Amino acid sequence: MITIGIDAGAATTKGVILLDREIAGYRIVSTAFDFLSTAETLFEELLATSDLRQEDVVKICATGYGRMMVTFANATVSEITAHAKGVNFFFPEVRGIIDVGGQDSKVIVVEEGKVIDFLMNDKCAAGTGKFLEYTAKALEVRIEDLGSLALGSVHPAAITSICTVFAESEVISLRAQGIPRADIAAGLIVNIAQRIVIMARRMGLKEPIAFVGGVAKNSGMRVELEKELDVTLSVPSEPQITGALGAALAAQKPEKRSSA
């Protein structure tokens, strides 16, 4: 049985092709202005690269912030459920999930892949990947390199701003004072990690804990969260696709399109 999961996220759109219990292909693209056209292009590219025809796909399930816009999907599933299912595929033992994406961060308590409770911060860019993207720009560092740069820091700079706009000015001001870029990068990561740790503690996350979402690719963030939470995090080899994978898994079960 071939199913496709599409995670229409605020920053990126992800697609996973699932052939029974095997990932047959995946793709990650930036979300353009229009969720639907981004998802349509991604879907066509997924089929082309996997040598599949549309009629080979039994069901398409959408998740993510823009899921209701993906009108060619036969079903939708909430992001929380999708991440729980996707993480369970990689790590069946996991009891807690931290997902940090472009627009929000989520902490989910799970048991055998089922959601028990969750907490979501989606009020503003503070505590999310966008905060890191904007401030990395002010630091003139590629987002891919921010984590490794931060790992070289001995004295992380104190970044006090919660608001992204103020944090950008703070970065510029710290650079003007001659503070090493590694220390500023580490300060930015500490700033975000502290917000995530508060959420994790509030939810009483228990080990083993998985770290997913695009921000899980940031090595500095992984190390900082592990230090603060005093745990070893389980990170899939591609942490950005767990939502899309979970949607593809949900598509294997007969479910009606819902407004959830």
Ligand SMILES: Nc1ncnc2c1ncn2[C@@H]1O[C@H](COP(=O)(O)OP(=O)(O)OP(=O)(O)O)[C@@H](O)[C@H]1O
């Ligand atoms: N290679 C990378 N290295 C470090 N960080 C990365 C990398 N790729 C993406 N990111 C981070 O991941 C974020 C996007 O994560 P993700 O794709 O999970 O978001 P999303 O699912 O679109 O957003 P949301 O779940 O909030 O709707 C970016 O803002 C960036 O901070």
Ligand SMILES: [Mg+2]
């Ligand atoms: Mg997401």
